[in-house]
Amino acid sequence: MRLAATSTLALAAVLVAARGDASPNFERDVRPILKTHCFPCHGEGDEKPKGGLDLRLRRLIVAAQTDDGPVLVPGKPDQSRLVENIRSGKMPKGEKKLSPAEIASIESWVAAGAPTLRPEPEQLVQGEITPEERAFWAFQPIHPAPPPAGTDPNPIDRFIAAEQSAHGLAFAPEAGRAALVRRVTFDLTGLPPTPADVAGFVADLAPDAYERLVDRLLASPAYGERWGRHWLDVAGYADSNGYTEADSVRPHAWHYRDYVVRSFNQDKPWDRFVREQLAGDELAATAHGRTGVIVTNDFVRENLVATGFLRMVPDGTADGPPDQNLARNEVMAATLKTVGSSLLGLTVGCAQCHDHRYDPILHADYTRLRAVFEPAIDWKSWRPPGERLYSLYTPGQRAEAERVEADARKVDGEADKLQQELLDAAFEKELAKLPEEIRGTTRVARNTAPEKRTEEQKQLFKKYPSADTRFALDLFDPEGNKKVLAKRAEATRVRGTRPAEDFLMALTEVPGQVPETHRFQRGDHDQPKETIGPGELSVLAPAGTTNLARWASVGTHLPSTGRRLAYARWLTGGSHPLVPRVLANRFWMLHFGRGLVNTPGDFGRLGERPTHPALLDWLADDFVAHGWHLKRLHRLMLTSRAYRQSSSNEASTRDDPENRWVARFRMRRLDAEAVRDGWLAVAGDLNPAWGGPAVPVALEPSGRVVAGTQKRDGNGDPAGVDSLGADAFRRSVYVQVRRRWPLTVLETFDGPALNPNCEIRASTTVAPQSLLLMNDDFATGEARALAGRLQREWPGRVASQLRTAWTRVYGTPPGDRDLAGCLDFYNRQAERFRGAKPTVPDPPLQALSGVCQALMSSNRFLYLD
Amino acid sequence: MGLGGLALAWLLREEGLLAAPVRPELQPLHFDLSPKPTHHAPKARAMISLLMIGGPSQIDLFDPKPGMAKWDGQPFPEEIHYDNAAEASSKVLASPWKFHRRGQCGMELSELLPHLGTIADDLCLIRSMRTGVNNHGQSMYALNTGRITAGRPALGSWLGYGLGSESRDLPAYIAMASPHGAPLLAGDCWTSGWLPGIYQGTLARPTDPRILNLDPPAHLRGAPQQAQLDYLARLNSEHLAEHPGELDLDARIRSYELAARMQTAAKEAFDISGESDATRELYGIERDETRDYGRRCLIARRLVERGVRFVQVLNQGQSWDHHGSIVSALPSSCRAVDQPSAALVKDLKSRGLLDSTVVHWGGEMGRLPVLQNDRGRDKCGRDHNTHGFSMWVAGGGLKAGHVHGATDDWGHKAVKDVVMHHDWHATLLHLFGLDHERLTYRRNGAELSLTDNQGAKIVPGLIA
Numbered sequence A: 001m002r003l004a005a006t007s008t009l010a011l012a013a014v015l016v017a018a019r020g021d022a023s024p025n026f027e028r029d030v031r032p033i034l035k036t037h038c039f040p041c042h043g044e045g046d047e048k049p050k051g052g053l054d055l056r057l058r059r060l061i062v063a064a065q066t067d068d069g070p071v072l073v074p075g076k077p078d079q080s081r082l083v084e085n086i087r088s089g090k091m092p093k094g095e096k097k098l099s100p101a102e103i104a105s106i107e108s109w110v111a112a113g114a115p116t117l118r119p120e121p122e123q124l125v126q127g128e129i130t131p132e133e134r135a136f137w138a139f140q141p142i143h144p145a146p147p148p149a150g151t152d153p154n155p156i157d158r159f160i161a162a163e164q165s166a167h168g169l170a171f172a173p174e175a176g177r178a179a180l181v182r183r184v185t186f187d188l189t190g191l192p193p194t195p196a197d198v199a200g201f202v203a204d205l206a207p208d209a210y211e212r213l214v215d216r217l218l219a220s221p222a223y224g225e226r227w228g229r230h231w232l233d234v235a236g237y238a239d240s241n242g243y244t245e246a247d248s249v250r251p252h253a254w255h256y257r258d259y260v261v262r263s264f265n266q267d268k269p270w271d272r273f274v275r276e277q278l279a280g281d282e283l284a285a286t287a288h289g290r291t292g293v294i295v296t297n298d299f300v301r302e303n304l305v306a307t308g309f310l311r312m313v314p315d316g317t318a319d320g321p322p323d324q325n326l327a328r329n330e331v332m333a334a335t336l337k338t339v340g341s342s343l344l345g346l347t348v349g350c351a352q353c354h355d356h357r358y359d360p361i362l363h364a365d366y367t368r369l370r371a372v373f374e375p376a377i378d379w380k381s382w383r384p385p386g387e388r389l390y391s392l393y394t395p396g397q398r399a400e401a402e403r404v405e406a407d408a409r410k411v412d413g414e415a416d417k418l419q420q421e422l423l424d425a426a427f428e429k430e431l432a433k434l435p436e437e438i439r440g441t442t443r444v445a446r447n448t449a450p451e452k453r454t455e456e457q458k459q460l461f462k463k464y465p466s467a468d469t470r471f472a473l474d475l476f477d478p479e480g481n482k483k484v485l486a487k488r489a490e491a492t493r494v495r496g497t498r499p500a501e502d503f504l505m506a507l508t509e510v511p512g513q514v515p516e517t518h519r520f521q522r523g524d525h526d527q528p529k530e531t532i533g534p535g536e537l538s539v540l541a542p543a544g545t546t547n548l549a550r551w552a553s554v555g556t557h558l559p560s561t562g563r564r565l566a567y568a569r570w571l572t573g574g575s576h577p578l579v580p581r582v583l584a585n586r587f588w589m590l591h592f593g594r595g596l597v598n599t600p601g602d603f604g605r606l607g608e609r610p611t612h613p614a615l616l617d618w619l620a621d622d623f624v625a626h627g628w629h630l631k632r633l634h635r636l637m638l639t640s641r642a643y644r645q646s647s648s649n650e651a652s653t654r655d656d657p658e659n660r661w662v663a664r665f666r667m668r669r670l671d672a673e674a675v676r677d678g679w680l681a682v683a684g685d686l687n688p689a690w691g692g693p694a695v696p697v698a699l700e701p702s703g704r705v706v707a708g709t710q711k712r713d714g715n716g717d718p719a720g721v722d723s724l725g726a727d728a729f730r731r732s733v734y735v736q737v738r739r740r741w742p743l744t745v746l747e748t749f750d751g752p753a754l755n756p757n758c759e760i761r762a763s764t765t766v767a768p769q770s771l772l773l774m775n776d777d778f779a780t781g782e783a784r785a786l787a788g789r790l791q792r793e794w795p796g797r798v799a800s801q802l803r804t805a806w807t808r809v810y811g812t813p814p815g816d817r818d819l820a821g822c823l824d825f826y827n828r829q830a831e832r833f834r835g836a837k838p839t840v841p842d843p844p845l846q847a848l849s850g851v852c853q854a855l856m857s858s859n860r861f862l863y864l865d
Numbered sequence B: 001m002g003l004g005g006l007a008l009a010w011l012l013r014e015e016g017l018l019a020a021p022v023r024p025e026l027q028p029l030h031f032d033l034s035p036k037p038t039h040h041a042p043k044a045r046a047m048i049s050l051l052m053i054g055g056p057s058q059i060d061l062f063d064p065k066p067g068m069a070k071w072d073g074q075p076f077p078e079e080i081h082y083d084n085a086a087e088a089s090s091k092v093l094a095s096p097w098k099f100h101r102r103g104q105c106g107m108e109l110s111e112l113l114p115h116l117g118t119i120a121d122d123l124c125l126i127r128s129m130r131t132g133v134n135n136h137g138q139s140m141y142a143l144n145t146g147r148i149t150a151g152r153p154a155l156g157s158w159l160g161y162g163l164g165s166e167s168r169d170l171p172a173y174i175a176m177a178s179p180h181g182a183p184l185l186a187g188d189c190w191t192s193g194w195l196p197g198i199y200q201g202t203l204a205r206p207t208d209p210r211i212l213n214l215d216p217p218a219h220l221r222g223a224p225q226q227a228q229l230d231y232l233a234r235l236n237s238e239h240l241a242e243h244p245g246e247l248d249l250d251a252r253i254r255s256y257e258l259a260a261r262m263q264t265a266a267k268e269a270f271d272i273s274g275e276s277d278a279t280r281e282l283y284g285i286e287r288d289e290t291r292d293y294g295r296r297c298l299i300a301r302r303l304v305e306r307g308v309r310f311v312q313v314l315n316q317g318q319s320w321d322h323h324g325s326i327v328s329a330l331p332s333s334c335r336a337v338d339q340p341s342a343a344l345v346k347d348l349k350s351r352g353l354l355d356s357t358v359v360h361w362g363g364e365m366g367r368l369p370v371l372q373n374d375r376g377r378d379k380c381g382r383d384h385n386t387h388g389f390s391m392w393v394a395g396g397g398l399k400a401g402h403v404h405g406a407t408d409d410w411g412h413k414a415v416k417d418v419v420m421h422h423d424w425h426a427t428l429l430h431l432f433g434l435d436h437e438r439l440t441y442r443r444n445g446a447e448l449s450l451t452d453n454q455g456a457k458i459v460p461g462l463i464a
Helices: A002-020 A026-037 A058-063 A081-088 A100-111 A155-166 A177-189 A195-203 A209-219 A221-235 A254-266 A270-283 A298-311 A324-344 A363-373 A395-432 A436-446 A455-463 A478-495 A563-571 A579-592 A613-625 A630-638 A650-655 A672-683 A725-729 A744-748 A767-775 A777-793 A798-810 A816-834 A843-857 B003-014 B066-071 B136-145 B155-163 B223-242 B247-270 B277-283 B288-305 B326-350 B421-431
Strands: A389-391 A503-505 A518-520 A528-531 A697-699 A705-707 A709-712 A718-722 B046-051 B088-092 B099-102 B107-110 B123-130 B173-176 B202-204 B310-313 B357-362 B370-372 B389-394 B402-404 B414-416 B440-443 B446-449
Touching (some): A081 A100, A155 A613, A177 A195, A177 A209, A177 A630, A209 A221, A209 A630, A221 A579, A270 A563, A298 A503, A324 A579, A363 A518, A363 A563, A395 A436, A395 A478, A436 A455, A579 A613, A613 A630, A672 A777, A697 A709, A697 A718, A705 A725, A705 A744, A744 A767, A767 A777, A767 B202, A767 B247, A777 A798, A798 A816, A798 A843, A843 B223, B123 B414, B123 B421, B136 B421, B155 B173, B173 B288, B223 B247, B247 B288, B277 B288, B288 B310, B326 B357
Parallel strands (some): B046 B357, B123 B402, B173 B202, B173 B310
Antiparallel strands (some): A389 A503, A518 A528, A709 A718, B088 B370, B099 B107, B123 B389, B357 B389, B440 B446
């Protein structure tokens, strides 16, 4: 930490000095331009530089000649081909030319004598990272500045206020209490507050009422279901393998989902949470074939299930992919993309084939990262998904299962024996029908396997087909066949008494199996180049070595390489520049609707820069310094004035529609799960059952994907849906995530697109959403469910039904005008239904359903303010 | 302030990214899809984009290079840039397919696209396209949103923003998904980016029903549902009054209005059962190979006929990315789309719609003149070529029976009359009566446009 800080300061000093004399230099002003536009042909890559011109060092440029003269004459731009070629547009060769500003930078540098900041290296190392690249903000150590001065007690607000005043904005007043309780309840639990919750909070005038509300919500099991879902987006959670059209189901993935939900509810420290997910197997010192009896060892089980994080990407290797080796390597590529975007906030995938074009991530760096995971994701010794499951049998259950299987096999044997006896008897009967002289040859022929029969024997059975009594006992001896079938059914029944076997999906290594990792030329696994060991990206590696000293310090006692554990420890050790920032930024984004870095998966040059860098660092540091506890960070953010302010601030809406300066609470639509779960909750249908196997989804003939059991036709194609009863009303986090068949309600409202994971959700406003809320069985069904409940609660009392409907949906009771409007609509609609042809059954129920549906479809319900 | 914090803030300021705040001018906080006046008289009023993401091989389809035959299998004699894909080789791969002169204009087209040849006289074939970027994703962003980075509005959203809609009953912008899966970039193909949400593309499902939930429950059909929607509109407008300037709330109110009208209109528009046998045959709907694409092309025509501004017909992933087995894979890709694409142009023409409808057919890059994956004739393919590719466009005021631009002797690099993606966009907007430098949207204090200060130039050579 200290070392890194010093080097940053030294670097800053270098840059300040350079800027101080105002003269241009190669490293800062020229090289970044050349790297983006020119290095691909003139310096980087496996091929020789084009035209023999390497632009990576000033001295190489000065030494180079072209047919038309020297490339660079210091002090003489007009005699330098470099300048001439970029001015004329001859270079770069593509259509993407340098901008006038870029050309000017190079010109003025040449004119100034083409100076460098410091002596250039003797040897050019392939993929060198310059101090200037290292100086990019995201790679700097996290160093929190104290919050600015101010009267706000919450430091967050002082950071925010400082930027606001610089932008001519100020906080909006605090939101109304009803809006606030609805906002924070949906935010933390994904569910609406009950009317009692709202009334209770509105009436609670104690100074700490809001803090207690936040604490209560954080303690609710629904919190983990909500925030766990956020992490499942980033992890790319799916209950199916994707990749091929088959999209085979992962029946055991839910253990990981439950682990995530549980971890959030337990407020598991994130350093541990991340370590478990990246290297739980190594934390538990297990490996493939050495997991032991998982079910009786909580520590091993919890750690193994955590590695499900690394099993979430599409994996089509068991589904007959067109190119098996490619499919395997794509599992690795997707895994690195998930790790990169979720934890590093970098698009490491862009370095899969060559050095990253924008960020200082080398092709070799990508390979280093690959080597961390390769012992577990080894494309040369592949284990398809089915071989990455670990049984949850107890020893007793296993013994019982073996006993049952032995019993069943015994019954199978009896059935086989009986069947043969009966077939033999049938044969004798058939034989008796044949002419005496051919019976002997027929007997021989029958006892010869069909593929070994001579032509004569085949002809024999063409003539006397009924004599080939080898199968189809039912045709020869129906009664006897029934006895055989009864035996077979008995075997099946016996097998059915086996204890149900459940499995964990986990990532492990095979002891002793340590593949070499090669850099793949152009990312092609068929063109392996040099071997590269595991390590961190060069630009992030501490103390100037990618081969972290820590690699060696784990592993001697482990059955596995320990690479992921070492890597996970480095990531969560507190000095990693990106992991805490990336996490803190994500949490902020989820609360405030916009990240401090609004490209949460890309903190690199193509990503956005932080709007509040000092706040980001302060939050990241605070998170780490206080034990990586997310609930603490939630409290800090949620109790801020920034979070509690009203959504109304005219100046902010007008001047800062995206709310970069956080001068209002930005109104936002409920996300997909909150829409569905919110409808279920206000309708009274929500089934709050916790965890367990996924609620299945099925395809309706209408094209909708709903919660239900799939009926299938003779070809195995979907043919209707069987209802699930109350299971269909469970929270969305428990509904099966089929990559190919996302639940229609969720997909329509921008559920996560998993390719392979989802860093940030879209929030669209399109007509199919409106059509769903108008016409979909889910919407009409839930509206009717609420209406039915209201009628039963307030029989015959329409005004009370309507008042309660409004209160349940919005959390607060209607005003007089609201109620009058409601009643007016109700009356007209009921009247219309009474006079309808054909007759509408139960006009009052239909009218009340219509009111409920309108309320639940309205913006007041769909948006948080 | 800690020294590290100082360094970080300082570094960012050095980048010029913490620049002094800019107070944007006020802009109207109301957006709608009512028809808008154009900058000049338009020639085109609608567009159908047949996206062939992945990089259809120009050398095998559109850009004959007979001189390559004698080099087949020989080392490529010039410098070549392999980009970043696998299995590079320097062996020339002359096109194994024949080209023929088609139509009165004599445009040379590959035997792989026999139906396209029948409309050669309607085509404007551009043989000199470039985006200047290498990767599929970035190049798609360039062609679809004007720049290589994510987050910007798609072309169709710009047209909706600039021109409004000619249909009150259907979305202005409809994307038609492939039954084989999502296209590369998925939702970013039809995103409105930072333009208001009402300009987003609406995704139609790959199979019937193309739009879900068009049928109200029986008892709500007609007046009762309208009454319910009126009540909902009242609730929403009262809510909006409490939150002035919130564009999303406004967009959702409009989306309910549109949805109500779509119930009948979309059903009718997407229903091809009333089309004649001759039309179905024209589009290849009766044959397995062309059924899906034929249906989607026919629906695209029906949508444009009904006033939809922009229709995107999408392929799966980057299915034209023929790195291997090009000998079998390219013909199969062509067979699925050739007849339907040609049928669309013929059908629009026979209905008098081609003059005002731009049809676009193409991907985001081309392929190299050398082979890739040198493991036999049936296995080999072609790597990406970012230096020149072909696409064809037709109708909407574009030249017909015309070939624009050329590549070098190898079909490798565009060398004559190069058309960058932003030049194409500027030209396209011009056809729609819009000036690409004046069609702007103000965001964070900057005027943003589709062509976005990339030096875009209208290409007069494309315009009839």
